[in-house]
Amino acid sequence: xxxxxxxxxxxxQASALLAxxxxxxxxxxxxxxxxxxxxxxxxxxxxxxxxxxxxRQAQTxxxxxxxxxxxxxxxxxxxxxxxxxxxxxRTTAGSKILGNxxxxxxxxxxxxxxxxxxxxxxxxxxDEFAMGSSTENSxxxxxxxxxxxxRVPGGSSGGSAxxxxxxxxxxxxxxxxxxxxxxxxxxxGVVGIKPTYGRVSRYGVIAYASSLDQVGPMARTVxxxxxxxxxxxxxxxxxxxSVNRPVPDYVSGLGESVNGLxxxxxREYFVEGMDPEVENxxxxxxxxxEQRGARVTEVSLPHTEYAIPAYYxxxxxxxxxxxxxxxxxxxxxxxxxxxxxxxxxxxxxxAGFGTEVKRRIMLGTYALSAGYYDxxxxxxxxxxxxxxxxxxxxxxxxDVIITPTAPTTAFRIxxxxxxxxxxxxxxxxxxxxxLAGLPGLSMPCGFDKAGLPxxxxxxxxxxxxxxxxxAAYAYEQATEWHLKRVPSDQ
Amino acid sequence: MAxxxxxxxxxxxLARLELSAAEEAAFTEQLGHxxxxxxxxxxxxxxxxxxxxxxxxxxxxxxxxxxxxPPAPEALRANAPARDDNFFKVPKIIE
Numbered sequence: 001x002x003x004x005x006x007x008x009x010x011x012x013q014a015s016a017l018l019a020x021x022x023x024x025x026x027x028x029x030x031x032x033x034x035x036x037x038x039x040x041x042x043x044x045x046x047x048x049x050x051x052x053x054x055x056r057q058a059q060t061x062x063x064x065x066x067x068x069x070x071x072x073x074x075x076x077x078x079x080x081x082x083x084x085x086x087x088x089x090r091t092t093a094g095s096k097i098l099g100n101x102x103x104x105x106x107x108x109x110x111x112x113x114x115x116x117x118x119x120x121x122x123x124x125x126x127d128e129f130a131m132g133s134s135t136e137n138s139x140x141x142x143x144x145x146x147x148x149x150x151r152v153p154g155g156s157s158g159g160s161a162x163x164x165x166x167x168x169x170x171x172x173x174x175x176x177x178x179x180x181x182x183x184x185x186x187x188x189g190v191v192g193i194k195p196t197y198g199r200v201s202r203y204g205v206i207a208y209a210s211s212l213d214q215v216g217p218m219a220r221t222v223x224x225x226x227x228x229x230x231x232x233x234x235x236x237x238x239x240x241x242s243v244n245r246p247v248p249d250y251v252s253g254l255g256e257s258v259n260g261l262x263x264x265x266x267r268e269y270f271v272e273g274m275d276p277e278v279e280n281x282x283x284x285x286x287x288x289x290e291q292r293g294a295r296v297t298e299v300s301l302p303h304t305e306y307a308i309p310a311y312y313x314x315x316x317x318x319x320x321x322x323x324x325x326x327x328x329x330x331x332x333x334x335x336x337x338x339x340x341x342x343x344x345x346x347x348x349x350x351a352g353f354g355t356e357v358k359r360r361i362m363l364g365t366y367a368l369s370a371g372y373y374d375x376x377x378x379x380x381x382x383x384x385x386x387x388x389x390x391x392x393x394x395x396x397x398x399d400v401i402i403t404p405t406a407p408t409t410a411f412r413i414x415x416x417x418x419x420x421x422x423x424x425x426x427x428x429x430x431x432x433x434x435l436a437g438l439p440g441l442s443m444p445c446g447f448d449k450a451g452l453p454x455x456x457x458x459x460x461x462x463x464x465x466x467x468x469x470x471a472a473y474a475y476e477q478a479t480e481w482h483l484k485r486v487p488s489d490q
Numbered sequence: 491m492a493x494x495x496x497x498x499x500x501x502x503x504l505a506r507l508e509l510s511a512a513e514e515a516a517f518t519e520q521l522g523h524x525x526x527x528x529x530x531x532x533x534x535x536x537x538x539x540x541x542x543x544x545x546x547x548x549x550x551x552x553x554x555x556x557x558x559x560p561p562a563p564e565a566l567r568a569n570a571p572a573r574d575d576n577f578f579k580v581p582k583i584i585e
Contacts, residue, residue, distance in 0.1 A: 087565075104565035198546040211544050237553060243546055309528035320505060327506075330578055334571035341583050346508035358507055362498070362517055363524065365505040379531050381541030386534070388542060421524055437545030462545075 006031035007167045008489070011076055011224035014170055018065065018075045025065075025075025029058035029119050032077040036121060036168045039488055042149060044141040045163040047082045048090050049122040057119040064117060072227040072251070074117030079163045079172040082123040083130055084215065085204040086110050089120075093206045094128040094138040094156075097332045097352030107204025108239070109173060109215050109232045116231045121169050124159030128354045129323065130180055130208045132156050133426045136417055137356045144413075145187060146486040147452050151410040154184030157218070161188035164218050166486055171219040171228050175205060177212045178311055179405075179430025182442035185218055186405035186455020189444040189484070191225050191472070192218040196462045197437035198243035200229075201236035207322040209315035210241070212434045221482055222443065222472045226250035229465060248466045254473040259293030261471060264398035268304035269429055274407045281446030281454040282404045288478050289402075289471065299398060301390040304432060306383050311431040312424055313367045313380035319357075320364030326352060359420060384435045391436045395461045400471050403429050405442040405455030429457060439465045443472050444481040453481070493522040 006028050009017070017023045033051055040046055054077065061075035080086055083093045085103035087110075092098045106114070114120070127137035135143040135158025143158040145151040146166035153162040157174030161184035164172050174181040176194035185192030193216045200215045207213060217228030230251060235244040265286060270279055290296050328334035328348035336347035353361070367376040394401060406429060416423040433440040438459050445456035456475070460468040476482055498518045502509045509517065563576070572579035 101569055102565070104562050104569070105559065237551065240551060241544065241546055241548065303534075306531060306534060309531050312524070313528065313531075324506075328571055329580060330566075331569035332571060337572070337581050341581060342506070343508075344581060345506040349506055350508040350510075353507070355513075358509070358513070359517060359520065361505050361507065362501050363521060365501050366493075366497075366521065366525075369501065369504060375532075376528070378541055379536060381543060382536035382539040383531055383534060384542040385539050386536070388545065420520055421527055424524075435542075 003027060003031065007035040009170065010221045011072070011170045011219055011227055012221065014076055015072045015227070019070060025058040025061040025119060026055065028075060029054050029077045029121065032121050032169045039166055039168060042144060043146060043162055043166055044143045045124055045159040045166065045168055046079065046122040047092055047094070047125050047140055047159070050089060050120055053089065054119050054121045057114070061117045061119060069117070071116055073113065073231055075119060076171065077119045077121045077169045078113060079122050079124045079160065079169045080110060080120055081126050081157050081160050081172065081174050083126055083175055083206045084110055084173055085206070086120060086123065089123065091123065091206070092140070094126045094140065095352065095354070095357070096139040097326050099139070099333065101331055105204060108201035108236045110204065112232050113173070124157070124163055124172060126159055127156035128357050129206065129319070130156040130175055130177055131319070131356050131360050133179070133183060133423055134411070134416065135159065136413065137354055139354055142413060145410045146488060147189065148410065148450070150412055151452065152187065152413055154187030154410060156180040158184045160218050161185050161190055161192065164188070164190040164220055167489055171217055171224050173215055174218050175213055175215050176434065177208050177315060178434050179427045181216045181218060182405050182430050182440055182455065182457060183427065185442040186453065187410040189453030189481070190218055190220055191222050191441065191443045191482070192216060193225050193229060193439065193441040193465065193468070194433065195229060195233060195465055196439045198241055199233050199439070199463065199465070201239040201242050203236055203238035209318035210322060211318060212315060222469055222476050223251060223254060226254060226469050245463060250466055250469050253466050254469055256470050257293065258289055258471055258474040261289070261294040262397065262399045263289060263294050263296045264299035264394050264401045265296060266299050266301045266304070266394070266401060266403060268301050269403040274404070275409065277448040278404050278408060278454050282402070282456055285445040285456050285475060286402055288475055292474060292478065297398065299394045299401070301394065301432065303383065303386045303390050307387055307432040307435060308424060308428060310380040310383040310387065311435055312363065313376050314384065316360040316364030317367045317377050318364070320361045320368060323357070323361055356420070387432050388436045391438060399467055401459040403457045403459070405429060405457040409448050409450070409452035409454055433459055438462060439468050441468050441472050443476065446481060447484070493518055493525060
């Protein structure tokens with residue numbers, strides 16, 4: 001392995017080379033930082049690059065290994081979405097209102113990664129408070145898609161996806177409230193999984209919509225994601241919605257056969273008007289699994305068309321409540337201090353929040369306000385029940401559900417910013433999975449004529465991430481999409 | 491249903507957001523448009539459906555009342571927009 005090629009390694013390849021002491025974490029981390037500095041002026045994946053922290057942690061990882069320590073993430077350079085707290089490091093949530101916020105403690109997922117020996121190379125750009133599908137809502141910068149710099153990387157974890165695709169680091173953490181890991185993973189041609197709600201701690205993750213938010217990993221391979229999820233999954237007493245269930249060894253089960261696996265294909269996810277290249281690639285992917293013994297059945301999720309309104313009412317209602325804390329008192333920016341308390345709040349929030357965040361706070365406040373609560377918020381929660389039941393019925397006879405991750409490949413920067421409803425519709429295939437709390441993975445299943453990656457979504461039963469990974473791994477082993485290189489690496 | 495400019499002003503007050511005239515106009519139109527699309531929820535009969543607030547069964551978790559996280563008052567105060575020694579500084583609210 002040439003030192004110039006280290007940034008191309010997958011997590012599992014790098015892990016094996018570190019274990020055999022063929023390379024050191026310091027060498028691997030230097031390679032990642034070199035790659036970041038060479039590419040990020042064009043890509044803007046990172047809000048903060050933490051060279052010094054990374055090299056210190058890499059040295060610590062090498063020291064740990066010299067003392068006999070081991071582990072799949074020991075010495076692996078990763079990036080963390082800037083909505084996840086990292087002690088002593090600026091954590092902005094992509095918002096001006098937290099532009100100078102230094103996290104006073106680590107999120108549980110950060111601590112788990114660092115305890116496992118992972119090396120933090122920086123904090124990744126995202127839509128402000130994770131509200132968006134293109135990363136254009138970041139207060140700091142627009143992240144570019146590594147496959148085509150004129151296109152969005154998807155969102156909200158666009159920086160996390162582009163960093164993995166552009167080989168800036170080996171794995172990243174994102175968060176997913178309505179598709180924010182899976183849709184950017186699809187747009188950038190990487191693997192990303194939103195775990196079951198309650199599987200991964202939300203402690204220290206800046207809240208958007210608390211009944212939907214979930215942290216998950218992104219990597220260039222299924223095994224990379226499996227390694228990362230194994231580390232961050234598990235019960236946490238600091239998160240009251242964390243679920244106390246054992247974490248299976250996702251990695252050792254990867255090679256299991258898909259012979260007999262029952263795959264449901266929901267007809268509502270192949271609608272008229274969807275990009276035919278996307279549909280063809282997804283159907284071809286299903287055939288690959290079928291050829292390996294999987295049994296494919298068309299199924300129905302009849303309430304799919306109600307998911308977008310239900311999601312955008314519930315998510316914005318929760319957001320309007322969660323974001324009430326930004327009042328300019330204990331942290332963040334403060335405006336108009338001398339104008340009186342009410343004006344101080346109003347102007348602090350007016351200056352600190354971007355347009356999409358304001359729009360969602362307004363929508364959520366309206367949905368919760370007197371006279372509209374029953375008609376909007378409560379109604380949306382009842383529809384959420386119907387959507388959950390749809391999935392329960394399908395999973396009574398199927399092991400996984402396969403769909404496209406998004407109806408199109410990555411759209412152009414600026415293409416949807418003028419019409420918020422159009423932007424919301426780009427989440428159409430991912431949000432139901434959040435409403436139902438299920439695990440969902442996106443992985444590349446082809447490229448369109450313009451050379452842009454197409455995403456395949458695999459959805460599992462609650463806490464059945466292992467089976468989702470098995471199906472994904474079987475497909476990955478049979479195909480070579482994950483080996484295709486971005487233009488900047490050719 | 492369309493949203494009036496007055497309703498938008500009222501919601502903005504509830505949300506403690508000062509909106510410019512341009513934002514008010516844009517939100518009146520956009521939120522009205524979005525809510526109109528959301529009207530389709532009204533076509534579903536949910537009279538006998540229980541709402542889902544959370545997908546996991548939550549039970550109150552009990553633990554000993556002891557501090558487990560190391561106190562870091564200086565790291566917390568360091569993020570304050572205004573402070574005076576060990577205190578968060580706020581505008582005067584009582585005349």
